[in-house]
Amino acid sequence: MTALVLSLTAAGLVFAVLAWVPKAGSTIQIVLSAVMLAGLIAIGLLLLAGDGVEGWSERWWNVLLLVAGGLAVTGGGPLTTSVLALVDRGNTRAQSTQKAGEVLRGGALIGALERGAIYAALVAGWPEGLAIVLAIKGLARYPELRSPDQPASVTPQAVAERFIIGTFTSVLWSVTCAGFLLSR
Template sequence: MAYSALILMTLAALGGMASCFRVPGVSVRARQGWAGAFAVLLAAAAVLAAIGSIRTEGSGLSPLVGAVVPAVATVAAALTGSPVTAAVLELSQRSDRHYLSSEDGESVDGPLGDIDDPERTSTLHGGLWIGVLERVGVVVTILVGWPTGLTVLAAIKALGRFTELKRADAVERFILGTFASFLWAAAWAGVALLLIDKV
C-alpha cells in the first residue's frame, strides 16, 4: 500500500510538471480537469498511505525510498497546487457572479463594485512562482516539525503583497488563494508523514 501511494505521488508530481507548460487559450474546463485529476491522486495517495500506516505487517518502506518521499511530496505539492488554487479562485468568482447577478442575468453593483469589472478579475503579479515557493515552504516546515514556519511564510507573503492589496477584491483573492495553497501543501505533507512513518 505504501509503495502504491508513493507511485501515485510520483504520478501527481509528473502531472504537475506537465501542467506547468501552459498553452495559450487553455479553457477553464481544462484547468479544472487538471485540478480534479490532482485532487483524485491526492485522495487516493492519502487513503493508501493511511491504510499502509495502520497495517503492522510487512517491512514497510526501505530507508532509501523513505528518503525520496519528502522530495516527491514537495514537488507534487508545489507543482499541482497552481491549477487547484486557480480552480478554487474561478469557482469563487463564479459564485460571486451568481450572487451579485439579478434575475434577468444583468450584473449588479454590490459592495465590491461591478463583478464584471475587468480590473476586478486581474490577477496579482508573480502569483504562479510565489505559489510554488510558498507550497515548498509549507511542506518543508511541516516535515521538519516547525509549524511556526507557516506563520512566517504567511507574514512574508502578506508583506510582499502589501501595496497590491488596496482593492477589496485583491484582498479576497489573496486570502482565498493563500488558504487553498497552504491547505493543499499541508495535505501532501500529511501523506508524506504517513509514508515516512513506515520507514
C-alpha cells in the first residue's frame, strides 16, 4: 500500500505541474485539476482503508512528506483558478470573479506561500499556524478589498467573492494534503 499511496501522490504532483501550463480556467486545466482532485480522494480512501501511514518506515514517510508538500503548494493554484472559472461559467455580468483578479494582484504567488505555510504548520503539529496565516492574509488584503479606487468594471462584491472562494479552495487543498501525514 505504501508504494501505491506514494505513486498516486507523485502522479498528483505531475498533474498539478501540468495544470499550470494551459490558460487559467481553460477546460484542460479544469480536467487536469479534476484528475488531481480524484487522485487526492483515492489516496485518502486508501489511507482510511488501511492504517494511514502508521507503521511506515521513516524513509518512506519523509518521501511522502516532501511529495505531498509539493502537491499542496503546486496543486492549489490550478484547482483554485478552475473553481473560480466554474463559478463564472455562464456568467454574463461584467463583474465576474475573473475580472476581480485585476484588483487582487499576486494571487498565485500569495496562494503558493499560503499553502506552503499552512502545510508546514499542520505537519509540524502547530494548527494555530493556520489561523495566523489566514489573519495575515486577511489583514494584508483588506485595503484592496475595501478600496474605492477599483476599476469601474469590477465591483467590491466580486473582489470579496474571489478572495473568499480562492482562499477557501486553497486552504482546503493544503489542509487535505497535510492530512495524509497526520494519519500517522
